[in-house]
Amino acid sequence: MREDSPVQYGTSPRPEVLTLSPYIPGKPADEVRRELGLERVVKLASNENPLGPSPKAVQVIRELAGSVHIYPDAAGFYLKARLSEAYGIPAEQIVLGNGSDEIIMLLGQAFVRSGDEVVMGDKTFPIYKTSTLLMGGKPVEVPLKDGFLDLEAMASAITPATKLVFLCNPNNPTGAMNRKDEVERFLKAVPPHVLVVSDEAYAEYVVDDDYGTLLPHLKDGKNVAVLRTFSKIYGLAGLRTGYGLMPEYVAALLNRVRLSFNQNALAQAAAAAALDDEEHVRRSIRMVEEGKAYLYREFAAMGLKAYPTWGNFIMVDTGKDCQKVFQALLRRGVIVRPTSAWGLHTALRITIGTVEENELLVKALRQVLAEI
Ligand SMILES: Cc1ncc(COP(=O)(O)O)c(C=O)c1O
Missing domain, CATH: 3.90.1150.10 (Aspartate Aminotransferase, domain 1)
Structure with a gap:
């Protein structure tokens, strides 16, 4: 100026x-x-997969490169069908995102109003706080216990003003995991007006039978959402592709908020191919x-x-x-x-x-x- x-x-x-x-x-x-x-520079800063993407995903991207003049499928039909099959969860309960980051932002936009509270760890993935603050909500940050989310304290932090609780399991940046029995106890203490969101971006790396994923609780009909991503083990961070598994009413709300073409065509196809590459x-x-x-x-x-x-x-x-x-x-x-x-x-x-x-x-x- x-x-x-x-x-x-x-x-x-x-x-x-x-x-x-x-x-x-x-x-x-x-x-x-x-x-x-x-x-040589070695980047060990963003939890990417140094083995790169699945070769199957790379092949699909090459094949589709000449078709990017066509808008992506706004419904993400094929990727949702693959995810639905993989998880045994109906496609109507799946929302695709431009990374799971976007789903976190959509949850804020759909649920949080000025003055609403959102419970999270005090050292955890920062986008939960961003999504809350942008909507005028109040982040309630509960101190970790030696790196672990303190689920008892998080349950106690819930009030009538609480809309969402974000679990990050395993937690970024500490790496800590919450176990099945803790998570079950926690869910029993959560009142029905609260949606519990379990961000499981690193779930595929967990080699522990005691892992407290919320997937079985979602299947049981609880008011919980599970976020996963293709950015980590699947090596597709640069394409931006993540997804949420959630009750149908939550998916329907997020589908009102999201942009129609929020997940690009290459991301959808590459993610479906990567999912097959065991x-x-x-x-x-x-x-x-x-x-x-x-x-x-x-x-x-x-x-x-x-x-x-x-x-x-x-x-x-x-x-x-x-x-x-x-x-x-x-x-x-x-x-x-x-x-x-x-x-x-x-x-x-x-x-x-x-x-x-x-x-x-x-x-x-x-x-x-x-x-x-
Ligand atoms: C816990 C957690 N959730 C979500 C994300 C975001 O992943 P995406 O690339 O799918 O947006 C990350 C990325 O670092 C993360 O660590």
């Missing part, structure tokens, strides 16, 4: 918008490599299990506290300023996630990578901690 302009630009936003902070993305890995003159999922789980065992051994040898994880990432307490450790690792070409945004000061969240990536991280972390 020119200073001498007679027109005063500036339209005042809804006050709720000013309660939000913009997401500050890190520099692209290629830019970091170029700027620092590094040969070998890719098995390889990804094996890599994470082996990497996890290696990293726990190395962190213990360095005398660091690593939190137990059920996902494809580990939160580790470095005992030093995590921003400094993050910057020093970055200079050595290893990108991790400092936990300052969660109000923590010394912990890093590190995605479990390939054998080679994990070794590079360990070598760099040893050097950095010796220096700082």
Whole structure:
């Protein structure tokens, strides 16, 4: 705007918008490599799958690339049919999203009004808070117990003003899992006016019979929703494709709110193909299990506290300023996630990578901690 302009630009936003902070993305890995003159940069910051997407998904994307002049199927017919078959849940109970992020935002838009409360952990996936604040709701942030969502305290935080509760299981950034019996006890304590949302973005990585997924409770007709994504184990983060499984009345409400073409055509087709690639999922789980065992051994040898994880990432307490450790690792070409945004000061969240990536991280972390 020119200073001498007679027109005063500036339209005042809804006050709720000013309660939000913009997401500050890190520099692209290629830019970091170029700027620092590094040969290689390893990104262990966003819990992506270093094995890449399923080759079956890649093939479908290639085949469909010439058809992107056609709008996607607004009903997501084929992907919903595959998900319906895989979960034994009717297609009417499935909502597709531009990542599961979008479903979290849709839940806020459909349910939260000014003054409504939404219960969540105090260190958890940040979009629950964003979706609540944008709608003028009040996030009720319940302290974690040594990295675990404290379900008893979360049940006690519910009031007549509560609309939604967000469980994140496994929890990002800590990796902690809530067990079947805790979750069952929790659901018994939740009054019927509250929708419980279980964000299970890392469910496919969980190798534990005690996993407290809410899927069986959804099938039992409880007022619960389960969110899943193709961004993590399926390696399709760049395409943006996630979904929610929920009671039919919730799906019908979200379908009123969402944009008709919210999930793109390539995302729908690639997701359906990825769902069929069991070998890719098995390889990804094996890599994470082996990497996890290696990293726990190395962190213990360095005398660091690593939190137990059920996902494809580990939160580790470095005992030093995590921003400094993050910057020093970055200079050595290893990108991790400092936990300052969660109000923590010394912990890093590190995605479990390939054998080679994990070794590079360990070598760099040893050097950095010796220096700082
Ligand atoms: C717990 C959790 N939920 C949801 C998401 C978002 O996934 P999507 O890429 O499907 O939007 C993430 C991504 O990091 C996550 O960690």
